[in-house]
Amino acid sequence: MYGLVNKAVEDLVKNNFGEAIWLEIKEKAEVKENTFVGMQSYHDGITYRLVGAASQVLGLSAEQVLETFGEYWVLYTAQEGYGEMLDAAGKNLVEFLQNLDALHVKVGNLMSELRPPSFECSDITDRSLVLHYFSEREGLAPMVVGLVKGLGKKFNTPCQVNWVGSKKTGEDHDIFEVAW
Ligand code: HEM
Incomplete structure (x- = not known):
């Protein structure tokens, strides 16, 4: 990385x-x-x-470290010069989560060897959505929990994030329920 x-x-x-x-x-x-x-x-x-x-x-636990790191990443990237990119990626939590791939495409324009994750949103209601996380790397799902909680704080939309699906439950990717 x-x-x-x-x-x-x-x-x-x-x-x-x-x-x-x-x-x-x-x-x-x-x-x-x-x-x-x-x-x-x-x-x-x-x-x-x-x-x-x-x-x-x-x-x-490694999960606690990853979750804490995920939450910190939202603050850290903003302070390290990526604030405008973050601001352009959405004006609320839902819009932002839908734009995560576009955000990493922009990052990839600066970092040519980037191997970014991919995200999809489904089941969007006015209080919740389901976030799908696709990655070629193993073991980083707890980081996504922290990332989404950090984004919730950024958008004044504190949220609960539950990791509900993974390879262990027969899925081919990780799935999170996000509720606010
Ligand atoms: C402008 C802000 C951001 C920048 C500059 C950025 C950049 C990066 C970089 C450099 C990596 C490492 C991948 C590599 O080097 O190949 C990465 C990975 C990752 N990013 Fe972002 N990112 C940003 C925002 C976000 C946000 C808001 C999320 C929220 C979900 C996110 C989710 C992830 C995840 C889960 C990974 C782990 C990689 C994997 O699963 O393979 N990123 N990002």
Whole structure:
């Protein structure tokens, strides 16, 4: 994944737990890089190892780390120069969730090696929708829960997000019920 993702993990850990804990996590993850370059593509293994090490060092489950990270990503990208792109992607939660693929197409114009996820919305009512998440990567569904909750806060539409379908339940992708 692009360094922007690893930088966001670093930023989240440093802001909440300090430099020493970050160094401990990095060492446990066997990450040799001193700094990450946002626009450079790194092996996915680095990100997964950072999440695993953060979970061990902080005593949280990997799912909790991913969910917290997802929520943070909404704030982090806005502060790292992607605010206009986020603003252009929708004026409310539903519109934004429907535009996630278009948003990643724009990101892909800047990051040519991007391997973005894909999302679809179905069953839209005025209080809920069903969000479908397609990814070539494994294990990131808890991050989507945090991402959507973070977007709910951004749009003043606090929401509940329930992960209701996955390969475990016989689906070929992850499915979330989003209600506000
Ligand atoms: C302008 C804001 C955003 C930027 C710059 C951005 C950029 C990225 C980048 C760089 C990656 C790593 C993929 C790679 O390097 O190949 C990624 C992955 C991902 N993004 Fe975004 N993203 C943004 C907003 C969002 C939002 C709002 C969501 C909400 C659902 C989202 C959902 C995801 C997910 C779930 C992944 C994991 C990749 C996978 O499943 O394979 N992104 N994005």
